[in-house]
Amino acid sequence: MIRAVYPGSFDPITNGHIYIAERAAALFDELIFAILINPDKASTFSQEERQIMASEALAHLPNVRVKYFNGLLVDFMRQQESRIIIRGLRALSEFDYEFQLAQMNRQLAPEIETFFMATDAKYSYLSSSGLKTAFRFGGDVSEMVPPGVYARMKDKIRRNDK
Numbered sequence: 001m002i003r004a005v006y007p008g009s010f011d012p013i014t015n016g017h018i019y020i021a022e023r024a025a026a027l028f029d030e031l032i033f034a035i036l037i038n039p040d041k042a043s044t045f046s047q048e049e050r051q052i053m054a055s056e057a058l059a060h061l062p063n064v065r066v067k068y069f070n071g072l073l074v075d076f077m078r079q080q081e082s083r084i085i086i087r088g089l090r091a092l093s094e095f096d097y098e099f100q101l102a103q104m105n106r107q108l109a110p111e112i113e114t115f116f117m118a119t120d121a122k123y124s125y126l127s128s129s130g131l132k133t134a135f136r137f138g139g140d141v142s143e144m145v146p147p148g149v150y151a152r153m154k155d156k157i158r159r160n161d162k
């Protein structure tokens with residue numbers, strides 16, 4: 001039984017995240033979609049909102065479980081008895097940061113491996129923060145997120161054009 005963990009802020013989950021989760025879920029027996037709760041970093045959506053949106057968006061994947069964690073990722077990995085971290089890569093510009101993170105995690109927990117998965121070209125521009133900015137300024141982002149997320153964005157994020 002191989003269990004992988006896909007960690008991130010997912011504030012909110014986008015179609016790019018769903019794409020990676022679908023591909024990882026097809027490769028591993030179980031995938032934990034792990035939402036990082038960072039008390040030092042302001043988030044747009046609460047822990048509960050992020051969890052609900054992710055659970056709805058991933059409901060079609062029976063071997064995916066949505067959880068949240070705070071503190072060190074490697075501690076969560078050990079708790080969940082998983083040795084595989086999944087990270088999505090959009091562009092070369094992300095590599096430095098991701099490589100550093102992977103090496104830090106390896107220092108902390110040598111038994112854990114980071115797997116990088118390339119996104120699809122159609123999601124390579126898509127980030128949670130870019131999405132929110134575009135939405136705030138009146139951009140049509142309805143094709144970038146599942147309908148449930150779009151509905152919550154309309155409730156939560158004040159649009160500057162209205």
Ligand code: ADP
Nearest residue numbers: 007008009010016017087088089119123126127
């Ligand atoms: P974090 O706050 O951990 O940087 P995010 O919540 O933005 O991250 O994303 C979590 C993971 O999903 C990261 O590995 C990130 O590179 C990846 N990711 C984000 N957007 C996309 C996308 N459009 N396609 C594929 N992977 C993505």
